[in-house]
Amino acid sequence: MKTIICEQVERFVMTEQEEPELTEGCAVVQIRRIGICGTDLHAYKGNQPFFTYPKVLGHELSGTIVRVAGESEWKAGDLVSIIPYMHCGKCLACREGKTNCCTSMQVLGVHMDGGMRERIAVPLSHLVRADGLTLDEAALLEPLSIGAHAVRRAQVKEGQRALVIGAGPIGLGVMAFARLAGAEVIAMDVNEERLDFCRRWAGVKQTVHALQEPLAALRELTEGELPQVVFDATGNGRSMTAAFDYAAHGGTLVYVGLVKGDITFHDPEFHKRELTLMGSRNATADDFGHVLEAVRSGAVQVGPLITHRAAFTQMIDEFEQWLLPEQRVIKAIVEL
Structure with a gap:
């Protein structure tokens, strides 16, 4: 599958990677939208804290389920947003419900490879059912949840x-x-x-x-x-x-x-x-739920935030432009 890797500072490469492995408690998601965040811009320029290269960026994600391991309420074709904060579930913060500041936090696209690829395996616990939302809206649940x-x-x-x-x-x-x-x-x-x-x-x-x-x-x-x-x-x-x-x-x-x-x-x-x-760090599943209802009801309009778009195959060529102040970027979206 096609994958974009931030190989080093100011260098993206498009490459082929193996398909994600489907393990118990996970689903394989076909990525359809990737929001470009300040974290991605900082990582590309080399000034993102806690970052190492090479890395697959991308943590503002939406897509559709391709496969699910075992019996589940989830099924192929479900539209989902992804909670990109992989918490341990065992530390004090997690035990108290503060999963957003887990002591062993691994964030997709920051500490571990993210979603700037065609498909990704995600724990079912980190999927948000996005029925009634567009792909754009589902991708932007994450930044709004922060x-x-x-x-x-x-x-x-x-x-x-x-x-x-x-x-x-x-x-x-x-x-x-x-x-x-x-x-x-x-x-x-x-x-x-x-x-x-x-x-x-x-x-x-x-x-x-x-x-x-x-x-x-x-x-x-x-x-x-x-x-x-x-x-x-x-x-x-x-x-x-x-x-x-x-x-x-x-x-x-x-x-x-x-x-x-x-x-x-x-x-x-x-x-x-x-x-x-x-x-204030990241967000919790409850925050995603709150934002989803606000977007679904029309209380928060996602569309006007998106000022720039690019196809996945064209993103590398477009990315440098999104760094320029004169482009007046609020939110750029990558489409697959």
């Missing part, structure tokens, strides 16, 4: 002000699900076009340009009180450090993005505000 998980982790409440820093796909997902939770969402980004998209797609009414005295702007928008919840989805160390200044007294700061480095903060100010600092 945002939904962050909102759930922060326990966003009706009427709260929630600032979301970073208007990439993950930040946009945070905005959408914070709004669905009843929050008054404020979007912050360095790109005015992205802020306009936040207004149109995520229903955000208030925006702040990150390079134009953002703290003063936030104080004006919140009558000086600042947002109760701040999400940073940038993966940028300077932004993540500055985010401490944006949360209200008694508020919560949630790091959704990951930076390869240290974050520091001024402890007296941290204590004075009695801030809660959280990390």
Whole structure:
């Protein structure tokens, strides 16, 4: 079967691999859509944490079941989304239901080979039945679930002000699900076009340009009180450090993005505000279910997020273009 391998930094190769082995408790899935994520872009450029080469990328996946091992409620032809976080099921985090931060986590396309190939074997426990969704929608359950998980982790409440820093796909997902939770969402980004998209797609009414005295702007928008919840989805160390200044007294700061480095903060100010600092990693099956229902009901529209497409056989030629700011990529999709 055809497979695309990220052989080394800035080098993809198309090759032939053996068919996946079907083992007990698994299904072979024909991959039909692959969403291109920031993780894929960083891996290609050589700045993705915890990454080694060569590797098959791809973790935003949808497809149809080809074969199932043994008796199962699943059958050939079922449309599925894939939960790409392979957890051990035995560690303390897993035993407490926090499978998203398993101590032995292996993420498809990051720690182990992913779905940038024609077929892949997946544990049945990591399949999500995507009846009523399109292939595009099923593939984008994963990035949207990351945002939904962050909102759930922060326990966003009706009427709260929630600032979301970073208007990439993950930040946009945070905005959408914070709004669905009843929050008054404020979007912050360095790109005015992205802020306009936040207004149109995520229903955000208030925006702040990150390079134009953002703290003063936030104080004006919140009558000086600042947002109760701040999400940073940038993966940028300077932004993540500055985010401490944006949360209200008694508020919560949630790091959704990951930076390869240290974050520091001024402890007296941290204590004075009695801030809660959280990390938010990946998502759980419950988050996928929540997102699936939001997409299925039409509360979240996936279509406008997809700005670029390529056939699987053309992806290598197109990928470099998706790195260029002038291309204005929000989400690129690979079709098989």
